Amino acid sequence: xxxxxxQRHNPTSLWSDAVVFNRIACFVEVPESGNTFAEQTxxxxxxxxxxxxxxxxxxxxxxxxxxxxPDLANRKALNEIWAEWxxxxxxxxxxxxxxxxxxxxxxxxxxxxxATRS
Numbered sequence: 580x581x582x583x584x585x586q587r588h589n590p591t592s593l594w595s596d597a598v599v600f601n602r603i604a605c606f607v608e609v610p611e612s613g614n615t616f617a618e619q620t621x622x623x624x625x626x627x628x629x630x631x632x633x634x635x636x637x638x639x640x641x642x643x644x645x646x647x648x649p650d651l652a653n654r655k656a657l658n659e660i661w662a663e664w665x666x667x668x669x670x671x672x673x674x675x676x677x678x679x680x681x682x683x684x685x686x687x688x689x690x691x692x693x694a695t696r697s
Contacts, residue, residue: 588633597634599695603642604634607690609680616653616686617660623687624664636695638664641671643692647678653686 588606589596597606608626613619631637648654654675671692680688 588630597630599634602695602697604636604693604695605691606630606634607688609685609688616656619686620657620660623689624660627689627691630691631693634693634695635697636693639666639669640694640696641665641669641691642694643672644674645690646673646675647680647688647690648675649678649680649686651675651677657687 584600586599587595588598594607597604599605606627608623608630610619610623611626613622628638631640646657648657657675678688680686
């Protein structure tokens, strides 16, 4: 296999919106809008839906997520929003860790791994 087998979506010099290899996709989302934790989380999940559609996948095909929170006190709110967003019976493996994010305004960041359809 070669680098030609790796698909990079919207690559820049620092990152790609998503990377797909062997029908497995990896991507990271940070909220593009929102002031409150709930607003940022919902915005991020809507962005994830768009990225999943762009790579021929959807949230039922998520395999693993790592959720980064600067404040673990937001975990309860996260779990409520997450449960509303995720289809029943489709929960991926998940880690939720406390982390300092790149910007003080960011309240959540999520790294996703998903299976694609092609």
